[in-house]
Amino acid sequence: MQPTFSSSRILQPVRPWFILFSLLVALVLNFLPTSAWPWMPDWVALIIVFWSIREPRHVGMGSGFILGLAMDVADASLMGQHALAYVLASYIASSLSRRILWFPLGQQAVHTLPLLLMVQLVQLGVRAMPGFVFPGLSYFIGPFIGALLWVPLTFVLLLPQFQPVDRDANRPI
Amino acid sequence: MDHQPPPFFKRGPAPLARLSFYATLSLALLFFDSRFQTLELLRQGVSLFTHPVQQVAHAPVDFFQNAGNYFSSISRFQDENARLKRAQLDGADALLRTRQLEAENDRLRKLLDLKGRQKANGRVTQVLYAARDPFSRRVIVDKGQQDQIVAGQPVVDDAGVVGQVTRVFPFVSEITLITDKDQAVPVQIVRNGLRSVVFGLGDGQLELRFMPANADVQNGDLLVTSGLDGIFLAGLPVAKVVHIERDTSYSFARIYCVPVAGVENFGEVLVLDPRETTPLPAQLTNEAAAASAKASAKLGAKKKLPKRE
Numbered sequence A: 001m002q003p004t005f006s007s008s009r010i011l012q013p014v015r016p017w018f019i020l021f022s023l024l025v026a027l028v029l030n031f032l033p034t035s036a037w038p039w040m041p042d043w044v045a046l047i048i049v050f051w052s053i054r055e056p057r058h059v060g061m062g063s064g065f066i067l068g069l070a071m072d073v074a075d076a077s078l079m080g081q082h083a084l085a086y087v088l089a090s091y092i093a094s095s096l097s098r099r100i101l102w103f104p105l106g107q108q109a110v111h112t113l114p115l116l117l118m119v120q121l122v123q124l125g126v127r128a129m130p131g132f133v134f135p136g137l138s139y140f141i142g143p144f145i146g147a148l149l150w151v152p153l154t155f156v157l158l159l160p161q162f163q164p165v166d167r168d169a170n171r172p173i
Numbered sequence B: 001m002d003h004q005p006p007p008f009f010k011r012g013p014a015p016l017a018r019l020s021f022y023a024t025l026s027l028a029l030l031f032f033d034s035r036f037q038t039l040e041l042l043r044q045g046v047s048l049f050t051h052p053v054q055q056v057a058h059a060p061v062d063f064f065q066n067a068g069n070y071f072s073s074i075s076r077f078q079d080e081n082a083r084l085k086r087a088q089l090d091g092a093d094a095l096l097r098t099r100q101l102e103a104e105n106d107r108l109r110k111l112l113d114l115k116g117r118q119k120a121n122g123r124v125t126q127v128l129y130a131a132r133d134p135f136s137r138r139v140i141v142d143k144g145q146q147d148q149i150v151a152g153q154p155v156v157d158d159a160g161v162v163g164q165v166t167r168v169f170p171f172v173s174e175i176t177l178i179t180d181k182d183q184a185v186p187v188q189i190v191r192n193g194l195r196s197v198v199f200g201l202g203d204g205q206l207e208l209r210f211m212p213a214n215a216d217v218q219n220g221d222l223l224v225t226s227g228l229d230g231i232f233l234a235g236l237p238v239a240k241v242v243h244i245e246r247d248t249s250y251s252f253a254r255i256y257c258v259p260v261a262g263v264e265n266f267g268e269v270l271v272l273d274p275r276e277t278t279p280l281p282a283q284l285t286n287e288a289a290a291a292s293a294k295a296s297a298k299l300g301a302k303k304k305l306p307k308r309e
Helices: A016-031 A043-054 A061-075 A081-100 A105-128 A137-148 A150-162 B015-035 B040-071 B074-111 B282-308
Strands: B122-130 B138-141 B154-156 B161-168 B173-177 B184-189 B195-200 B206-212 B222-225 B237-245 B252-259 B268-272
Touching: A016 A043, A016 A061, A016 B040, A043 A061, A043 A081, A043 A105, A043 A150, A061 A081, A061 B015, A061 B040, A081 A105, A081 B015, A105 A137, A105 A150, A137 A150, B184 B237, B206 B237
Parallel strands: none
Antiparallel strands: B122 B138, B122 B268, B138 B173, B154 B161, B154 B268, B161 B173, B184 B195, B184 B222, B195 B206, B206 B252, B222 B237, B237 B252
16 A cells, blocks of 8 residues: 555555554553643544554454543543544544545545544533533644644654565566 | 355455444443443453553653652752641641540540541542543542542542542542532531532532522631531531622522632542441331331232232
């Protein structure tokens, strides 16, 4: 697979352990005590959206659900709140992945913005059921920062796949 | 015998099927968690996985904080030490007098055949972090089931009530602060002994609800726990009234308070031991038993009726 459609570079296949590693790093980033900064992007949502777009056959709703449960427990929120949001985001991302990958990176970032906003909106909707508390507009800044991070994130996460294939002297091509 | 072609591009169930499965599962979890609170075991199981990851995440933060403390100047510590000594001396006369009064109170209570007051004992815990959930006000402390913490224990700091333990995990537990939305604490006004319940508003303030518009409440009134709930010990400071709106078109006054304790400052808190349960008077328990016996007899009679027919 190529970074974008216009690129002529062909990437190596992704390594499953790297996906796992990146998801774990996102979880650690989310567990950092950053409750004082509500504008921090939801790293797990960002990484799940990224891999659902790049590798819909490796990362999908199952991983979204499991990571969502982990976030629910760690955040002391309602069970299933993050899980539902991540599952929905992963579904939409994977079904749009063929389309989104045709765009250059900047426009891919614009495509991810509504997905990340939806993650926050779903959680707001879930929490509005028992009693509405508006967490403030800064709650919606995170998705914008997440979309801005899309371009650097793509480079960092695709870095292992940019490595050249081992040279083989006997190969014709 | 013809062979099926091998599944070249096996992709499992259709995405929409998977979506509906996971979405239904999450909605069911949401429903059961918010209505029945029956998922504590699942929560504890998942926390066994998330707890180590959280510790990994907190390690660098702790390290930098400790490093900052290490390099902070010695004069600051000297200042702090002097201030603490002065505070201890300031409080010494009150403390000595309190001890004497407590002994006297015990003696008098014995003379009057009253039940002795329960002493406030507890264990000091360190607040680890505030939950990242922007919808609720909760903190996580570093003691859990291993230290015999149980859900419902009151939590105080040096100035007053901070909150209540709501969930207990193997190594940590979760404290819901009194400023959390709709967290209730039964209170009493010190000045005139008026009893009420104070609710969290979710924005750092508290509200005294269901007080009539002409209730005797004034700005600056101190609210302490009334102890009627059987959870909080009586007399712990909770909040101070800061703003009262008396609008005659509503039957209740709107009374806003701020917590006395440093509810949102995270440091060390004291988890008080659970309060001893006071048994109901014998007459009340007898009445309750009789009522329930009557009800069950009625139920039995109703059940038997169709059989006879």
